[in-house]
Amino acid sequence: MSALDKRRSGDNQPSGVALAGDYWRPDGRPDPLSEKGRIGIGAPLSRVDGVEKVTGGARFAGEFTFEGMVYAALVYSTIANGRILTIDRQEAESMNGVVRVMTHENAPRLNLPPVFLMSPNGAAGDDHPIMQNDRVHWNGQPVALVLAETQEQADAAAERIHVDYQAEPAMTDFELAKTQARQPDNVLGGPAEITIGDADKAFEMAAHRVDAIYRTPRHNHNAIEPHALTLAWVKEDGSEKESERDGETLRIHDASQCVDLAVASLAEVFGIDAARIHITSPFVGGGFGGKTLWQHQILAAAAAKLVGRPVRLALSRKGVYRVVGGRTCTEQRVALGADADGRLKALIHSGVVAMTRHNNLPEPFFQATKCLYAADHIRLSIDVADMHMLANTFMRAPGESVGTFALESALDELAEQLGMDPLELRARNEPEQDPTNGLAFSSRHLLEAARAGAERFGWAKRPIQPGSQREDEWQIGMGCATATYPYMRMPGAAARITLTGEGATVDIAAHEMGMGTATVQTQIAAARLGLPVERIQFRYGDSKLAGRVLAGGSQQTAAIGGAVIAAHRALVIELLALLGENSPLAGLTPDDVECRDGGLCSSVDASRFETYEQILARAGRRELSVETDAADSAELANWSMHSFGTIFCEVGVSDVTAEIRVRRLLGSFDCGRILNAKTAASQFRGGMIMGLGLALMEETLFDPRSGRVMNPSLADYHVPVQMDVPEIDVMWTDIPDPHTPMGAHGIGEIGITGVGAAVANAVYNACGKRVRELPVTLDKLL
Amino acid sequence: MKAFDYHQAVDSEQAVAQAVRVSGAEDMAKYLGGGTNLVDLMRETVERPDALIDVTALSHAIDETPEGGLLIGAATTNAELAGDIRVRTRYPMLSRAILTGASAQIRNMATVGGNLLQRTRCAYFYDMATHCNKREPGAGCDAHEGFHRYHAILGTSSSCMATHPSDMAVALAALEARIHLRGPDGDRQLPLTELHREPGERPDIETELRPQELIVAIELPRLPMAARSGYRKVRDRASYAFALVSVASMVALDGGTIQDVRLALGGVGTKPWRAYRAEEALRGQPATEATLVTAVDAELAAAKTLPDNAFKVELARRTMIAELSRRIADARSGGDA
């Protein structure tokens, strides 16, 4: 029997999708799409853009062209603080193909860029003036931009620009900067210090104590696609004439994870209406927090204005290190005081991170500690050490990735001291409610995830005595650590749904950076509208589309979900308004109907059904289009909302060379409803691989004498290669969170959390050496 | 990158003639192999040749010599050499050394001649914004008080302690390879161990090559004990990383006595490091742990370390002892390396 026949026969309950309930209210109903067994949701649909990508059809930002386009190359400063005395651009300007050299002496006047987290329109990394004066603020700051007819000519000329500097004293040594650390006025909008009870006193009195300092290095962004853009100032009528430049639109093909926010920032910088800026970013080769707004986009747009020609600017790998911020270094103290049963009496997690005076992102290493364990007395604090360096920024799980290294290593140390299984120690400190804000958890099944993971991994076989298991020269050990990342849904999301007789289009200014967003959102829209996936078009990566959605904070899936839920309701209301009296659905309200089989249906009487096509045709409409803002993120005020997981790791450590080989890695996650088993597994695995990099090799060599990054290349900055990555097992509880769209949580970042500690703990279990400073390299074990 | 002329040579005479023709008081020609190192350095403007003489069309042949060794054309790629069945069976350490280096793509491009003459990976050498005696004698050495975890502990001087990065050259040092050269003044040969120089006061002068001299071939002598040779490379990740320490070794036993031995080290020397002192302390001695420890310590006694590379002494010590022990065990059992 076909679905249609089944429905007509009326002998079974309708199984379409009703409008999403008020999941964000304490007494609200969950989103019907969160129910288990929903057709389409969770299915391992292959990427909708997969073929395009692997066959080279997908065009990335640096592959678009404009007629008359010139190529840009940047010259980077070689001092960390001071003034430019002279820039000799004559030789460069006389070289073949060179169109112009832009410096602070001839750059168009620009306003200060609004900074992320410091201004509502902020997408920029810092608020330094961009090529507006002779000041140098970090080693690597762009001081000149060359435009030429070819990239090679631009690069060659850039080498011939001679800059004389007057260097001034620079704070480039973290050890020194640390001594003048200050408390920032906020950390991600929250307090920089959280105190519950008297943790220091409770720690002093605790029967069992661990008190240690953990250090993590700087990390740089190394997305496979280095930052690139192609842009033009175009006349409204499409011409690119030089004269009469007012009324032009800035058209940018960028690699971006925040198209709409970038538009808002650029509008401020160039002092023009945001409507005059249009950014598209259909494909992004990885973002991880780095594909926001940095100087290169602004400089390219300014240079295009200066010469009246379109510009392509593609950063070299080294350029990315000079211009795009990364994760900053941290020095964290974790002090745990416990009673004989392992119950935490005191939990202190404090420390210092490097930052600049021109951004506001103290690496929030205490985020995970806020929600993970019950402790009677808690003190969390972050201080910042101001340095002359490129502003640090978000990098996959900022805070949690490096914070869980410290916290979860310390728990391992405490378990060792107590002679207790580390999983058991964690279970004993499982909180009933959020330990720092007192809210109930919307959905927390960490212990289930841990148990299931332990079983699959064979945790019971873990050698109790460090160094007691070996194969030839390899000492074998196991470690575990808790993973966590918050659920977020930022304000600003909106969606447009356009329905025609053939299918539906969902438009939203969201992003596909390789995570699978386009695929998963197609699936969700199909399920919600009762249409097959082939009849859904999900359009994204375009600032002209609805809403402001940041592909960051692992919030995009929920943010899009919330917006589509709102638009879906609006669409159904409009559809019902179109019904004539003759419609079998006449008289029904939005709450009486559901979407299925390409139409609307009464949720109690399957015989009352009409296809979208029929409804539109009767009303004489070709299409119906609605755009709606997402509901406020009230769920976040009502609950403590987080994803959880446990990472299990088995390593071998050579007793000859101290080389470390990760032999097995498993992640067991509790992240609400999993929307696509295939793309989700890839996100988890990818995060865990990045976690291996963090654990074992990633480290930016920032020379404390000069503030210069000395390993700005993938040959010298190590990330894991195939041979470093064992088979990675991932599993999930798939328990929906009743208070989120689709019952889902974001999953982009949690994979990297916990891995650093799981590896370090496994190394300890293998050879009895505790490494408290990342990366865990063999010299630290010898 | 500075603009340059490009010439393709069909044979070694032509290559040398071209190099002589374009070189002058001001101008400099460089031979171009796979370009995997030279072109990178040109991009950084560390190397600024006026002309490149492409020598990849020169001999790729690997021929038997009358003495029972192999003669390898300098344009042979790293991948070709590592894959040659005669190399794999008669000189397995060479094949392994090459295969532990770089990536498959780079090995497909890289030539044997270029591999020998690749330059150090010292980060300051690559960055024109820093001070480096190797780039500019007398400018100072920023690595000394900077990042030097990868740097050498043997053969260093106060002016430079940059490591010679080649894995292949370490195996060739142990195998007593000879380098066949052709220059404006004729042909000559050098033992590989005499090709590279320690930095001394002039770290910018890295080899004994004369102006425009071209490497035309590498000769491997007949060396039966090499059939049981091995190469172990210790590094920060499982592949695609330069050596922290590497050990090329082979041992021949006469009963319980070490009759002959070849030992060379990578990652620790300013040049491919033949461990002569250790060899001397091993030859004719009983094949015992005590002998190994004494020999290895004799080699490392001269090590000069800095804070970040001090670990290499212990790492080299342990890796050498483990490798020599394995070679001895293999020799005893008569099995393969």
Ligand SMILES: Cc1cc2nc3c(=O)[nH]c(=O)nc-3n(C[C@H](O)[C@H](O)[C@H](O)COP(=O)(O)OP(=O)(O)OC[C@H]3O[C@@H](n4cnc5c(N)ncnc54)[C@H](O)[C@@H]3O)c2cc1C
């Ligand atoms: C990312 C990366 C990782 C690497 N990892 C390793 C590693 O782990 N281990 C390792 O050993 N190597 C490693 N390498 C280095 C690699 O082995 C060398 O770049 C390569 O062997 C150089 O060979 P080539 O033919 O490309 O030389 P080229 O770059 O063409 O030339 C290098 C030098 O040799 C000179 N030259 C070339 N041929 C001749 C000749 N016939 N006569 C005289 N002079 C000549 C050139 O003038 C130049 O000065 C790595 C390289 C890269 C880029």
Ligand code: SF4
């Ligand atoms: S170690 Fe040698 S190559 Fe490195 S900076 Fe010093 S002089 Fe230059």
